[in-house]
Amino acid sequence: MGGMTSTPTSPQPPRRLVLATRNPGKVTELHAILSEAGLPFELVGADAYPEIPDVKETGVTFAENALLKAHALAQATGLPAVADDSGLCVDVLNGAPGIFSARWAGTHGDDKANLDLLLAQLGDIADEHRAAHFFCAAALALPDGTERVVEGRLLGTLRHTPSGDGGFGYDPVLQPLGESRTCAELTPAEKNAISHRGQAFRALIPVVRELLG
Template identity: 60%
Template sequence: MSTRLLLATRNPGKLAELQRLLADAVPGVQVVGLADVPEYPEAPETGATFAENALLKAREAARHTGLPAVADDSGLAVDALNGMPGVLSARWSGRHGDDEANTALLLGQLDHVPDERRGAEFVCAAALVLPDGTEQVLERAWRGRVIREKRGGNGFGYDPVFVPDGLDRTSAELDPAEKDARSHRGQAFAALVPAVNERLGRS
């Protein structure tokens, strides 16, 4: 019998990514999303850090469904903006999830910042919470820089203006497999696989 693991998201891209990572590494575990479980009131992301928000979402998911749950929180931390937008990345412009407005505001704020000072990193915290209260959270970062104009049609959020270190393409110009292998979320989910394996008794 398979064990169900809830990824507390409605984002089909995140769900597919974690399903790919776990398919071979943790046999017998079926990853489902919020659309696959009875609806429950989702708590607002009030944490001051990515780790706090990821744990908040995973705890709520485990509490309401009785399933082991994974949640992530991620965003872009820009050096010249003292680490902002950070946990506010998705609502930087004041409207949650408005990628166009968020990116336009960010580029405007960096307009006079010289290229050599436009360093940034995507950060992702991934949390695993079991119904018995067992918790594990880990964080991974993806360094790069913010360019001046958007490039690429893949990805979402700030991907079109983020060029990872060592590459000359933006995150939005990478194919999904390449992005999974390099990105903050790909690294965080991959690092969580051994924990899922151990905690769910599938090692």
């Protein structure tokens, strides 16, 4: 029986990282980026914690909103949490719609109404003054209050009419610099390679490594 004195240690389960979104597309996108980087985390969305209410985005910048969401989820779960906030910033509108991108026409998430209003506002604006960019702030928050924020931008110009069936939001009118197509005409892989969110999530990799090992 001498061989029974030591109990073999079971393998440690992967550490969990929570993404403050109920959008499965975002979870999939960040999971792919973390996997490419070889980070050993189990990634779950906020849907894994249905008892935790969504956080009101009361910040006045993308970074503030991302941090609000990340800290709330980290505190509620006791796990490191990642959140992002993103939107469209139009030069001639002094950066608007900005943090109000998802509710520019008054109702949160009404993509068509938001797009129609924006195009109407820019109806008389010539091509050379239609510069805009998608912006994303991504935040990592730990239960102890540690926080970091990184950014991503996709520069482009705004078309006069929507084009393409892919993507969502303002994708049908933003034509990335150097492209002849709108974001809504790119394949998902093409869009993820250059997108503001993809850039921000990739910029999180060294932060995750530094803070979580």
